Amino acid sequence: xxxxxxxxxxxxxxxxxxxxxxxxxxxxxxxxxxxxxxxxxxxxxxxxxxxxxxxxxxxxxxxxxxxxxxxxxxxxxxxxxxxxxxxxxxxxxxxxxxxxxxxxxxxxxxxxxxxxxxxxxxxxxxxxxxxxxxxxxxxxxxxxxxxxxxxxxxxxxxxxxxxxxxxxxxxxxxxxxxxxxxxxxxxxxxxxxxxxxxxxxxxxxxxxxxxxxxxxxxxxxxxxxxxxxxxxxxxxxxxxxxxxxxxxxxxxxxxxxxxxxxxxxxxxxxxxxxxxxxxxxxxxxxxxxxxxxxxxxxxxxxx
Amino acid sequence: xxxxxxxxxxxxxxxxxxxxxxxxxxxxxxxxxxxxxxxxxxxxxxxxxxxxxxxxxxxxxxxxxxxxxxxxxxxxxxxxxxxxxxxxxxxxxxxxxxxxxxxxxxxxxxxxxxxxxxxxxxxxxxxxxxxxxxxxxxxxxxxxxxxxxxxxxxxxxxxxxxxxxxxxxxxxxxxxxxxxxxxxxxxxxxxxxxxxxxxxxxxxxxxxxxxxxxxxxxxxxxxxxxxxxxxxxxxxxxxxxx
Numbered sequence: 451x452x453x454x455x456x457x458x459x460x461x462x463x464x465x466x467x468x469x470x471x472x473x474x475x476x477x478x479x480x481x482x483x484x485x486x487x488x489x490x491x492x493x494x495x496x497x498x499x500x501x502x503x504x505x506x507x508x509x510x511x512x513x514x515x516x517x518x519x520x521x522x523x524x525x526x527x528x529x530x531x532x533x534x535x536x537x538x539x540x541x542x543x544x545x546x547x548x549x550x551x552x553x554x555x556x557x558x559x560x561x562x563x564x565x566x567x568x569x570x571x572x573x574x575x576x577x578x579x580x581x582x583x584x585x586x587x588x589x590x591x592x593x594x595x596x597x598x599x600x601x602x603x604x605x606x607x608x609x610x611x612x613x614x615x616x617x618x619x620x621x622x623x624x625x626x627x628x629x630x631x632x633x634x635x636x637x638x639x640x641x642x643x644x645x646x647x648x649x650x651x652x653x654x655x656x657x658x659x660x661x662x663x664x665x666x667x668x669x670x671x672x673x674x675x676x677x678x679x680x681x682x683x684x685x686x687x688x689x690x691x692x693x694x695x696x697x698x699x700x701x702x703x704x705x706x707x708x709x710x711x712x713x714x715x716x717x718x719x720x721x722x723x724x725x726x727x728x729x730x731x732x733x734x735x736x737x738x739x740x741x742x743x744x745x746x747x748x749x750x751x752x753x
Numbered sequence: 754x755x756x757x758x759x760x761x762x763x764x765x766x767x768x769x770x771x772x773x774x775x776x777x778x779x780x781x782x783x784x785x786x787x788x789x790x791x792x793x794x795x796x797x798x799x800x801x802x803x804x805x806x807x808x809x810x811x812x813x814x815x816x817x818x819x820x821x822x823x824x825x826x827x828x829x830x831x832x833x834x835x836x837x838x839x840x841x842x843x844x845x846x847x848x849x850x851x852x853x854x855x856x857x858x859x860x861x862x863x864x865x866x867x868x869x870x871x872x873x874x875x876x877x878x879x880x881x882x883x884x885x886x887x888x889x890x891x892x893x894x895x896x897x898x899x900x901x902x903x904x905x906x907x908x909x910x911x912x913x914x915x916x917x918x919x920x921x922x923x924x925x926x927x928x929x930x931x932x933x934x935x936x937x938x939x940x941x942x943x944x945x946x947x948x949x950x951x952x953x954x955x956x957x958x959x960x961x962x963x964x965x966x967x968x969x970x971x972x973x974x975x976x977x978x979x980x981x982x983x984x985x986x987x988x989x990x991x992x993x994x995x
Contacts (some may be wrong), residue, residue, distance in 0.1 A: 531832060
């Protein structure tokens with residue numbers, strides 16, 4: 451296991467920021483850490499990177515305890531904190547060289563050049579960090595996190611505040627890096643998890659409420675599949691509702707119907723068979739997967 | 754440690770702080786040494802560097818907290834402290850890196866004043882008739898005093914994320930340790946207690962070194978004061994873990 455967390459708890463005063471969270475992350479996975487603001491995402495990450503200690507529980511990175519073997523853990527992880535703090539008065543190259551000084555990096559100059567290339571900082575590399583736009587600063591943040599070729603990357607909201615183009619670029623970059631490294635990234639944008647992650651951990655009020663593969667979660671929590679269908683002739687809602695496995699049918703205007711079935715049923719097949727039996731034609735058929743966003747709302751609304 | 758040290762030094766150089774500190778220190782001490790009529794060596798008539806070593810601590814009292822005020826407060830304010838403390842270095846290495854960078858700048862400000870000593874050598878009558886031992890002792894004292902002030906400044910900077918607060922706090926602590934004990938001892942107290950109080954202050958040890966006698970007690974005093982403030986800084990920084 452690349453990262454292992456067992457019964458992790460962090461108490462600030464009387465508030466349980468992280469409350470008995472346990473999970474395991476295999477090597478090479480990209481995992482999304484999701485949760486509303488103040489759910490304990492950042493706190494979990496800060497504990498994993500050794501910035502603050504947990505109140506109780508244990509966490510390991512590649513078998514090293516984050517509390518007792520903090521320096522080794524720090525060597526193995528790359529960290530991009532929330533809000534991406536940087537020394538604005540330093541030049542991009544100067545900063546990356548500075549960061550490389552903390553690690554045993556072979557041929558730092560070569561490595562810095564490589565990182566600048568990989569993160570697409572080429573044209574901005576001679577500027578001061580303070581002169582860069584937010585998207586480029588984010589790249590500097592990523593570059594410094596990856597500079598020493600860490601085994602685990604911990605990225606706290608790596609895409610917040612980026613414009614749509616930058617968003618696509620940074621996501622592609624993270625996905626690319628994820629081919630060889632374990633990545634834990636936090637976000638509250640659901641599409642991001644769908645776009646980048648294989649697994650998702652959802653935290654609400656310090657507690658883990660979901661730990662699943664992204665695709666499994668979509669099916670599991672929704673428990674339903676919705677299909678938008680257009681028939682050539684008018685049909686009755688009653689007719690549709692009486693079909694096996696169909697739980698609901700709503701008219702969406704004209705001959706368009708929004709049909710919901712339970713998770714075990716392939717609604718499309720049922721509808722198609724129905725149309726054939728009733729001498730109808732199916733003009734269009736679209737399966738609508740319930741978005742993670744709805745799942746997220748459902749999971750984090752409880753309590 | 755070296756990485757932090759190098760970054761602080763390059764930050765001094767790129768932000769002009771280094772030049773301003775060195776120029777101001779030399780300007781103020783230079784004016785008192787050679788120009789201001791009431792204090793000037795030329796008017797005074799004695800071949801000593803006393804002016805430098807009297808005015809030096811007071812200039813340091815303002816300059817050093819100004820050098821050190823951003824060390825931790827800026828990192829706290831901008832959040833870069835989170836990056837720094839998740840790098841594979843210990844807290845003590847970070848503190849020492851910053852402390853040594855501050856001290857290096859102080860040493861560089863003091864270095865050119867050796868010219869004053871050289872000038873004095875030639876001004877003396879007969880040439881070379883100066884208290885070399887006392888001057889060397891004073892220089893060591895001034896550097897140690899600078900080091901103590903730097904450690905105080907680093908500590909003040911770790912306490913707050915506001916540079917102004919760090920500066921004022923540093924200034925106050927420097928003043929307190931340098932001179933306040935000399936005033937406190939004037940209270941109506943038994944002589945024994947007065948002597949003890951005097952020994953707590955920096956100035957007593959600074960002037961003892963200025964006599965040219967490198968007494969181990971004075972060296973231990975400066976060393977322990979530095980160690981005290983470095984430890985306090987470490988404690989303050991570790992308080993994030995409480």
